[in-house]
Amino acid sequence: MDFSTIGNSDLITQVNRRLVMKAVRQLQPTYRAEVSRKTKLNPATVTGIVNELLRLRLLKEVAGEKKSPGPTGGRPPMMLELNNTARKILAIDLEPNIIRVALVGLNLEIVHYREKLINRRSQPETVIKQIIQVVEEIISRGKQRRIDGIGLSLPGMIDRDEGILISSTNMPLWKNVPIRDLLAQKLGQAPQVERSVHLAALHQDWSDNSEELNTKLVLSLRTGIGMSLISRGELYMGAGGFEGEIGHTVIDLNGPLCECGNRGCLETFVSTDAVIERVKLAMKKNKCKAVSEALGDGEILRPELVYSLARDGDKDCAEIVREIGRYVGLAAANLVNLLAPDKLILCGSIDTADELILEAIGQQVRQRSLPQIRDHIKIQLASALDKSPLLGAAVLVIRDIFEMPRLAQSLSFSAVSSTVSTS
Numbered sequence: 001m002d003f004s005t006i007g008n009s010d011l012i013t014q015v016n017r018r019l020v021m022k023a024v025r026q027l028q029p030t031y032r033a034e035v036s037r038k039t040k041l042n043p044a045t046v047t048g049i050v051n052e053l054l055r056l057r058l059l060k061e062v063a064g065e066k067k068s069p070g071p072t073g074g075r076p077p078m079m080l081e082l083n084n085t086a087r088k089i090l091a092i093d094l095e096p097n098i099i100r101v102a103l104v105g106l107n108l109e110i111v112h113y114r115e116k117l118i119n120r121r122s123q124p125e126t127v128i129k130q131i132i133q134v135v136e137e138i139i140s141r142g143k144q145r146r147i148d149g150i151g152l153s154l155p156g157m158i159d160r161d162e163g164i165l166i167s168s169t170n171m172p173l174w175k176n177v178p179i180r181d182l183l184a185q186k187l188g189q190a191p192q193v194e195r196s197v198h199l200a201a202l203h204q205d206w207s208d209n210s211e212e213l214n215t216k217l218v219l220s221l222r223t224g225i226g227m228s229l230i231s232r233g234e235l236y237m238g239a240g241g242f243e244g245e246i247g248h249t250v251i252d253l254n255g256p257l258c259e260c261g262n263r264g265c266l267e268t269f270v271s272t273d274a275v276i277e278r279v280k281l282a283m284k285k286n287k288c289k290a291v292s293e294a295l296g297d298g299e300i301l302r303p304e305l306v307y308s309l310a311r312d313g314d315k316d317c318a319e320i321v322r323e324i325g326r327y328v329g330l331a332a333a334n335l336v337n338l339l340a341p342d343k344l345i346l347c348g349s350i351d352t353a354d355e356l357i358l359e360a361i362g363q364q365v366r367q368r369s370l371p372q373i374r375d376h377i378k379i380q381l382a383s384a385l386d387k388s389p390l391l392g393a394a395v396l397v398i399r400d401i402f403e404m405p406r407l408a409q410s411l412s413f414s415a416v417s418s419t420v421s422t423s
């Protein structure tokens with residue numbers, strides 16, 4: 001779109017500011033001249049906008065590199081970076097088995113972080129109390145209670161307009177819970193909500209500074225398994241917010257009963273619970289001895305331990321990880337053939353298995369996808385892995401500072417702070 005034809009100078013200013021913010025985010029630390037080159041705005045315009053953004057404390061100056069002296073050969077010019085402290089975003093990630101909460105800055109740097117294990121069969125009211133408790137711990141660690149926005153990552157199916165968690169197969173007692181409003185009553189402001197797998201995709205796209213407008217398929221292995229497709233910066237959304245339920249595609253007609261009511265869903269083979277069941281079964285057969293040795297007194301078995309032992313060379317754990325990889329790879333290969341993405345990105349609790357699980361998935365994708373597609377696809381682990389949806393929740397809140405204004409949105413750059421009250 002040619003914004004110069006709109007004839008609204010305020011809009012043009014807002015568009016140019018976002019171009020500069022985005023360029024600094026992608027290039028940082030960077031010089032004004034580089035921002036000018038990337039945005040194609042003339043140097044004087046960039047200088048004016050940068051001065052305003054410095055005044056608003058959205059950007060900050062840092063010492064330039066010694067190898068890049070200024071035009072007169074003297075002191076190198078100052079470089080620009082995003083000012084992480086310019087925003088304080090409360091990011092909340094609700095997983096069936098764990099709550100993660102962080103205070104995140106404009107640069108997506110985590111200032112404070114807390115997590116708490118929860119029981120996925122708890123009543124929603126209990127879990128909401130636990131969320132508030134973790135938020136209070138986080139807030140009390142910060143010097144001030146100013147919060148510029150809240151992003152909430154949810155599992156399962158949601159009504160994103162109303163902020164309702166409709167259902168989550170892994171949290172059986174959650175039915176049509178208006179979680180956005182319930183949290184807003186306690187926190188003093190309403191969170192922006194999105195499904196965790198979409199937030200992982202949003203975060204992965206945000207962290208990708210390459211110029212290619214590529215299509216990313218994100219597979220998330222958490223308590224459940226989900227998928228998200230992000231193409232040219234836009235998330236694919238199905239009807240009613242029910243897209244991406246790859247975990248409930250049937251891969252074995254006579255397979256185990258799934259919590260959704262079907263038999264043989266992918267999830268029954270690869271979810272957190274499925275991994276734990278597999279390990280318990282192996283332990284009964286006197287296998288996976290390393291798991292019982294590594295488990296502390298009263299410690300809950302989590303897949304991370306199995307992945308970590310697998311990586312350290314434990315054969316039984318490695319076999320379990322490979323088997324999970326084969327199932328995920330099978331589903332991934334089908335998706336790759338269907339969607340032909342440029343990248344397949346894996347996130348979730350798989351970080352400690354990295355090479356092992358990537359190899360198993362890669363093998364299936366190479367074996368089963370069409371040659372034209374498999375030749376160019378890149379398969380990789382997500383950055384930030386299990387914290388990707390949490391950071392995505394922060395992206396959900398801050399992205400308007402960097403993206404083109406949509407006409408329905410406020411164009412104001414002014415601070416949107418308010419105080420979080422958890423009393």
Ligand SMILES: [Zn+2]
Nearest residue numbers: 248258260265
């Ligand atoms: Zn199912």
